[in-house]
Amino acid sequence: MKKTSFLILLFLIHAQTFAQAKPNxxxxxxxxxxxxxxxxxxxxxxxxxxxxxxxxxxxxxxxxxxxxxxxxxxxxxxxxxxxxxxxxxxxxxxxxxxxxxxxxxxxxxxxxxxxxxxxxxxxxxPNHQQEKWLKEHMPELNIKTVKPSDIPFERKIPYxxxxxxxxxxxxxxxxxxxxxxxxxxxxxxxxxxxxxxxxxxxxxxxxxxxxxxxxxxxxxxxxxxxxxxxxxxxxxxxxxxxxxxxxxxxxxxxxxxxxxxxxxxxxxxxxxxxxxxxxxxxxxxxxxxxxxxxxxxxxxxxxxxxxxxxxxxxxxxxxxxxxxxxxxxxxxxxxxxxxxxxxxxxxxxxxxxxxxxxxxxxxxxxxxxxxxxxxxxxxNNTKKGDPHQALFWRFWGQSAVRMGDYKFLKSGKHEYLFDVTSAAHENKNLINTYPRKAKVLKKRLKQWGQELKNSGIPTKDFNEQDSVFRNHYLKSVE
CATH class of the missing domain: 3.40.720.10 (Alkaline Phosphatase, subunit A)
Structure with missing residues (x-):
């Protein structure tokens, strides 16, 4: 067997070994x-x-x-x-x-x-800030004054x-x-x-x-x-x-x-x-x-x-x-x-x-x-296209969806559309430029929101943080 053919065979055996073994x-x-x-x-x-x-x-x-x-x-x-x-x-x-x-x-x-x-x-x-869990599992505690030490470690061990x-x-x-x-x-x-x-x-x-x-x-x-x-x-x-x-x-x-x-x-x-x-x-x-x-x-x-x-x-x-x-x-x-x-x-x-x-x-x-x-x-380029048709988020008074290059972001009552692959990314609101695209993304976001345990997407500012978010970062693109 020629040296080159032998090396190729060794490589194939090596690759097959790894393909068969479960990786760490x-x-x-x-x-x-x-x-x-x-x-x-x-x-x-x-x-x-x-x-x-x-x-x-x-x-x-x-x-x-x-x-x-x-x-x-x-x-x-x-x-x-x-x-x-x-x-x-x-x-x-x-x-x-x-x-x-x-x-x-x-x-x-x-x-x-x-x-x-x-x-x-x-x-x-469990931690002392988790009001929903505390109300269900430790109703004897006063939610407004609870401290970390009020949750016995025994209650945490299963988690x-x-x-x-x-x-x-x-x-x-x-x-x-x-x-x-x-x-x-x-x-x-x-x-x-x-x-x-x-x-x-x-x-x-x-x-x-x-x-x-x-x-x-x-x-x-x-x-x-x-x-x-x-x-x-x-x-x-x-x-x-x-x-x-x-x-x-x-x-x-x-x-x-x-x-x-x-x-x-x-x-x-x-x-x-x-x-x-x-x-x-x-x-x-x-x-x-x-x-x-x-x-x-x-x-x-x-x-x-x-x-x-x-x-x-x-x-x-x-x-x-x-x-x-x-x-x-x-x-x-x-x-x-x-x-x-x-x-x-x-x-x-x-x-x-x-x-x-x-x-x-x-x-x-x-x-x-x-x-x-x-x-x-x-x-490995054996599967074409994007891994996801859409990615979703919901947090405090905000919700968002990315589909392809575009991201629809809703902060309280305020709505934005961004091309996050562009040089401007989230510094330029395109919602008036592509209203139909924004409508499609918003509809998909709302559909996802209905699948969740606490269904829906936020429509009102959640707290001061959302106002800071909108005023500091997004006012210039509204």
Whole structure:
């Protein structure tokens, strides 16, 4: 056999082996990170994310990647359930926890024979702001004066990650972790609280790496939910020293925190390569919503509430808003054995697609329960057209739909139509230019609204936030 023919045969055998093996899957979900703050998106010149950029350069970067809500809890509920969270009444942080009868990706992957795990921010258990849940489950409490400590931890345990399809959990934010394993090698423990020394993002990276090492011989699904760059801002000297001090302090903190996440991505990739798992491991990198720029990115003193230092450039708006800045986020998929390298994909996709893609890769049958789409055929160009006919949002007093290049946005009583693929994107209202198109999109949005648990789309301003949204961002395009 000639050498060339032999090499081709080896390649085909290698490709067939990967095609037959279930890929490992890691979902990296950052917290309040804007579209601009990965270097490969090319919007700012002060960010340093070489490892995340390499994910894109050796994988697929989505330039029109969305999440289902511009806020933490509903966005996470949409990602993990694979369903629009409004279908089960979780519209915003102050409604309900993720219902126990919703099936999560982790539970589906367990059925496919995967070992599952997570680390970092969970944020899907009951909290003191969820009036609907409190009225139903703890009617003895005064809703107006309830405090976090008024909800016994025993009431939260069924909602914790350890009871939602994750075999291994290292759930936590800064130093307190609800865990079934340790970074020192202990495993298979009953979930319990520990104090973990170290920097929160390094801890979450180390928990990911330890899980990979523990489960290298099985197909695994892991959810790395980094608590950053969400406030409270915080980074070690190692990361802060990578950036000059003569910049807004909140910006320096954000850059340092993103650098820590980037180091984590590099360490995860290095671990996979060392164990021979890199080629057949799928990595998603997505943010849970746009960053809260608080209108003007004020560099207020301290590390608490306010701008977290991240940027949504070039998009209009911020966290809490259905303009692009609130919902259009960094979105990368990397799978060396199964996806093109360096593809830039500009058609609209959403975080709902993670679940649908995962179950397809795991060999599970398609289900109508999910609202997402398996993206792999579209990214490999074996399936033509857009993955979605339409994408939908409803949040506070706002609702929106994107179909093709156009987005219809309704904020209270005010309506807008944008070509979000144009240079003007949401700086030019086209509703009077294309009234028929706006009517078609509005009708489709209203139809979707009728499918939801609390049906309909908002027609009145919800609160002051909506007025700020309209007056600050959209007055110029009315």
């Amino acid at each position: 899957i890691i979902v990296i979900f950052t917290d309040d990170q804007g579209y601009a703050d990965i270097g490969v998106n090319g919007q700012v010149d002060d960010i340093k994310t070489p490892n995340i950029d390499l994910l894109a350069k050796t994988g697929v970067r989505m330039t029109a990647g969305y999440v289902t809500a511009p806020q933490c809890i509903p966005s996470r509920a949409g990602l993990l359930s694979g369903r629009y969270q409004q279908r089960f009444g979780l519209d915003h942080n102050g409604t309900i926890p993720l219902p126990l009868d919703e099936t999560l990706i982790s539970q589906r992957m367990q059925k496919a024979g995967y070992v599952t795990g997570m680390t970092g921010k969970w944020h899907l258990e 914790m990650s350890s009871n939602r399809g994750f075999d291994d959990t290292f759930q936590g934010y800064i130093q307190d972790y609800w865990t079934t394993y340790t970074l020192d090698g202990e495993r298979n423990m009953e979930a319990h609280w520990i104090k973990q020394a170290g920097y929160r993002l390094d801890i979450q990276t180390d928990a990911t790496v330890k899980f990979i090492e523990n489960n290298k011989d099985k197909p695994f699904f892991y959810y790395t939910s980094y608590f950053a760059p969400h406030v409270p801002l915080g980074a070690t000297k190692k990361y802060m020293d990578r950036f000059p001090e003569d910049m807004p302090k909140r910006r320096q903190y954000c850059l340092a925190m993103m650098s820590a996440i980037d180091d984590g991505v590099g360490k995860i990739k290095e671990t996979l390569k060392k164990l021979g798992l890199d080629e057949n491991t799928v990595i998603f990198f997505i943010s849970d919503n746009g960053t809260p720029i608080k209108l003007n990115m004020a560099d207020t003193p301290g590390v608490g509430p306010g701008w977290d230092g991240s940027k949504n450039t070039p998009w209009v708006g911020e966290k809490g808003m259905l303009s692009e800045g609130g919902i259009r986020i960094p979105y990368i998929i990397n799978w060396p054995a199964g996806l093109p390298k360096g593809l830039v994909y500009d058609r609209p996709v959403i975080s709902l697609d993670v679940a649908a893609t995962c179950i397809a890769l795991a060999g599970l049958p398609e289900t109508d329960e999910l609202d997402g789409t398996n993206l792999i055929p579209y990214l």
